[in-house]
Amino acid sequence: MTAQLIDGTAIAQKVRDGVKEKTAKRLAEGKSQPGLATVLVGDRIDSATYVSMKQKACAELGMTSYHHPLPADVSQADLEKLIKELNADPKVNGILVQLPLPDHLDEERVLQLISIEKDVDGFSPINLGRLAQKGREPLFVPCTPYGCIYLLKEAGVKIAGANAVVLGRSNIVGMPAALLLIKENATVTVVHSKTKDIPGVLRDADIIIAAIGRAEMVRGDWIKPGAAVIDVGINGIPKLNPDGTQMISQKTGKPLQRLVGDVNFEEAKEVAGFITPVPGGVGPMTIAMLMANTFRAAEIQDNK
Numbered sequence: 001m002t003a004q005l006i007d008g009t010a011i012a013q014k015v016r017d018g019v020k021e022k023t024a025k026r027l028a029e030g031k032s033q034p035g036l037a038t039v040l041v042g043d044r045i046d047s048a049t050y051v052s053m054k055q056k057a058c059a060e061l062g063m064t065s066y067h068h069p070l071p072a073d074v075s076q077a078d079l080e081k082l083i084k085e086l087n088a089d090p091k092v093n094g095i096l097v098q099l100p101l102p103d104h105l106d107e108e109r110v111l112q113l114i115s116i117e118k119d120v121d122g123f124s125p126i127n128l129g130r131l132a133q134k135g136r137e138p139l140f141v142p143c144t145p146y147g148c149i150y151l152l153k154e155a156g157v158k159i160a161g162a163n164a165v166v167l168g169r170s171n172i173v174g175m176p177a178a179l180l181l182i183k184e185n186a187t188v189t190v191v192h193s194k195t196k197d198i199p200g201v202l203r204d205a206d207i208i209i210a211a212i213g214r215a216e217m218v219r220g221d222w223i224k225p226g227a228a229v230i231d232v233g234i235n236g237i238p239k240l241n242p243d244g245t246q247m248i249s250q251k252t253g254k255p256l257q258r259l260v261g262d263v264n265f266e267e268a269k270e271v272a273g274f275i276t277p278v279p280g281g282v283g284p285m286t287i288a289m290l291m292a293n294t295f296r297a298a299e300i301q302d303n304k
Helices: 008-028 045-060 076-088 107-113 125-132 143-154 174-183 198-202 283-303
Strands: 035-041 064-070 094-097 163-167 187-191 207-210 228-231 235-238 257-260
Touching (some): 008 045, 008 283, 035 076, 035 283, 064 076, 076 094, 076 107, 094 283, 107 125, 143 228, 163 174, 174 207
Parallel strands (some): 035 064, 207 228
């Protein structure tokens, strides 16, 4: 293996330790405990798992979490009423509405309603708009893109002047990641389904952030030797026996899966200079940055 592994688990732990230390100091000074409100609509297993992890992180770092589970058929009016109540609650410093929402709900309207000072997910149109404007700074940056940039800096990757390529243009990862790279003075290309010659575009990249949601799409020969590769993708693919047949769980009888990223790790690690694994790369950073944003929200609201 030639690439240096960027250990997201270890770096995230450093961030969490820092937040825990600052939270303890804050409480010792007699200030309020930072509080994060999570709103979960419906019973999607993946969303419920993510929310549970965020609640657990709050407890570990000395913060309070307020969970608000809502039925899948909740009305737009009732959801908006809850958001307004959380905006007005001084114990709540951050509000996180777990996405995606059911189709009958207006996601954009919900995000617009969250107070900009409590938008710890960084998805408010105002925060994203500030991120896109030169000379403006958002109060909060979306947690996963924030984590990607943090990993690059911790690894010592030079961003200023680099050619950076972002695969994917979602509002949650791709577009904010591209905007953050621009703020760090990289020259940025965003690759998507209509891009011509994707391998050719990637071969010129000093930095790649892959967030396109296609298992092992990026091959080793698409990567410039020495490039830094940040793999945001989390995809389940069949787990195979040595003979190539599907591996089956002896307990449940169901097909087993393994997690892979958007980058073919085994190929890419022989070419890249830096690379994140899946799992254990970007994933742990998302919650770590959410905790950092929640602490920052408490400090902002103190000063106000």
